Structure formats: C-alpha cells, structure tokens
Amino acid sequence: MTTSNRILLGVNIDHVATLRQARGTRYPDPVKAALDAEEAGADGITVHLREDRRHIQERDVLLLKDVLQTRMNFEMGVTEEMMVFAERIRPAHICLVPETRQELTTEGGLDVAGQEARIKAAVERLSKIGSEVSLFIDADERQIQASRRVGAPAIELHTGRYADATTPTEVADELQRIIDGVNCGLNEGLIVNAGHGLHYHNVEAVAAIKGINELNIGHALVAHALFVGFKGAVAEMKALILAAAKH
Ligand SMILES: CC(=O)[C@@H](O)[C@H](O)COP(=O)(O)O
Ligand SMILES: NCC(=O)COP(=O)(O)O
Numbered sequence: 001m002t003t004s005n006r007i008l009l010g011v012n013i014d015h016v017a018t019l020r021q022a023r024g025t026r027y028p029d030p031v032k033a034a035l036d037a038e039e040a041g042a043d044g045i046t047v048h049l050r051e052d053r054r055h056i057q058e059r060d061v062l063l064l065k066d067v068l069q070t071r072m073n074f075e076m077g078v079t080e081e082m083m084v085f086a087e088r089i090r091p092a093h094i095c096l097v098p099e100t101r102q103e104l105t106t107e108g109g110l111d112v113a114g115q116e117a118r119i120k121a122a123v124e125r126l127s128k129i130g131s132e133v134s135l136f137i138d139a140d141e142r143q144i145q146a147s148r149r150v151g152a153p154a155i156e157l158h159t160g161r162y163a164d165a166t167t168p169t170e171v172a173d174e175l176q177r178i179i180d181g182v183n184c185g186l187n188e189g190l191i192v193n194a195g196h197g198l199h200y201h202n203v204e205a206v207a208a209i210k211g212i213n214e215l216n217i218g219h220a221l222v223a224h225a226l227f228v229g230f231k232g233a234v235a236e237m238k239a240l241i242l243a244a245a246k247h
Contacts, residue, residue, distance in 0.1 A: 012218025139181025
C-alpha cells in the first residue's frame with residue numbers, strides 16, 4: 001500500500017481537439033498541446049477516442065504514440081473496434097470508460113460489478129499487449145472490489161459528483177466518498193487515480209488525499225489556457241497539486 005505524497009498529473013487534451021472539430025480546421029493541434037503540457041510538467045497525456053469521434057481522432061493518437069516523451073493514457077469504451085485499435089498502438093496505460101453517444105460527458109463510472117466476465121476478458125486481452133489497465137469507476141466499494149476481482153491493477157475514481165456539488169455539505173459528503181474509495185482501493189491492492197471535473201478551485205482537497213497516484217485533468221486546463229497559455233495552465237495546476245499533496 002502506497003501512502004507517499006507523490007502525485008502525478010495526467011493532462012487530458014480532448015478539448016483542444018473539441019475546438020478544432022468545431023470548425024473542421026487543422027488547429028488547434030492537440031499534439032502540440034501535449035508537447036507543451038509535457039514541457040510544463042505533465043507526467044502523462046490522456047486522450048479519449050470516443051466512438052463518435054467528437055474530439056480526438058485516430059490521427060492524434062497515432063502521432064502522439066510517436067512523439068510523447070512521457071506516456072499515453074488511452075481512454076476507451078469496451079468495444080471490439082477500440083480493442084483492435086488499442087492492440088495496434090499499445091499505449092502504456094489504458095483506461096476503460098463507459099460511453100454513450102448522447103451524453104454531454106462521461107456521466108458515471110463503468111459498471112464493473114454488473115459485467116464482470118466481459119470486463120475481465122477485456123482486461124486480460126489488453127494486459128497481454130503490455131498496457132496497464134485501469135477502470136474508470138464511481139467511488140463505490142462494490143465497484144472497487146469487482147475491479148480487483150477482474151484483475152485490473154488500477155482504478156480511476158470519477159470525481160464528477162464532487163466537482164458538481166454545490167452546498168458545503170454536499171461537497172464534504174462527496175469528498176468523503178472519494179477518500180473512502182481511495183482507502184478501499186488501496187486496501188484491495190490497487191493503484192488509485194482520480195479525475196473528471198477537477199478545477200483550480202476544487203482540486204486541492206482531492207490532491208491532499210494520501211495514496212492517490214495520479215489526477216487526470218482536462219477541461220479546466222484547456223479553458224484556463226485560453227487566458228494564460230497551455231504551458232502556464234498546466235504549470236499552475238501542477239504546482240497546486242504538488243503543494244496540496246505535501247500537506
Ligand atoms: C472519461 C473522462 O472523464 C474523460 O474522457 C473526459 O471527461 C473527456 O471529456 P468528455 O467526457 O467531454 O469527452
Ligand atoms: N478521466 C478524466 C479526465 O481525463 C479529465 O476529465 P475532465 O477534467 O476533462 O473533466
């Protein structure tokens with residue numbers, strides 16, 4: 001069980017691609033954003049190749065595979081098309097996420113407990129290509145224990161409900177749920193990551209949870225980058241989470 005204060009920042013560049021796709025242009029290029037993020041201290045780059053290709057495209061993933069100095073965390077739905085693509089690019093990390101076409105964003109965690117055989121088969125298949133597989137789940141004991149049973153070495157706890165909480169009580173309850181989830185994951189022997197909806201104003205409490213390995217953050221970074229530049233946005237976030245993790 002790791003209880004060190006070291007915490008990693010995974011920079012999700014999906015929404016750089018969102019801006020590009022909005023006009024069908026060649027810019028802004030998420031590959032450039034990834035390289036800038038690495039220079040500014042990102043420990044890894046996260047991309048979600050959605051089934052509907054609303055932001056990241058295959059071209060982005062293929063280029064990133066060649067140019068990243070850090071490592072790619074490839075988020076994907078559990079579909080045969082994505083399995084085949086992942087086998088082709090062999091990313092260092094793969095995060096299995098739930099996906100529906102109509103959703104605005106990833107609304108909840110993967111139901112691992114409800115489909116253990118299917119997820120176990122996917123984890124086994126993707127582990128064979130040398131990728132570390134994590135499961136994007138809610139901070140729920142049932143899902144965490146199922147994640148361990150299907151053989152995933154890592155989980156990423158969905159922090160969306162915490163990020164969306166409005167009242168102090170709600171925020172405290174959601175934060176406690178994440179803390180309990182982290183402890184449960186560590187007790188199960190899992191690497192515990194977290195992400196979704198994290199922002200400069202809400203990230204410190206999550207970064208301060210002992211034992212979290214990595215935070216994946218995207219939308220807030222891209223939004224802030226409009227005003228301070230991508231490198232500045234990443235460097236600011238990295239400084240914030242490192243300082244919070246030290247306390
Ligand atoms: C799984 C997840 O949380 C990320 O992929 C992130 O949310 C990307 O943004 P969209 O959900 O808006 O595609
Ligand atoms: N898995 C979460 C992620 O990569 C980033 O989510 P968000 O910060 O864009 O909400």
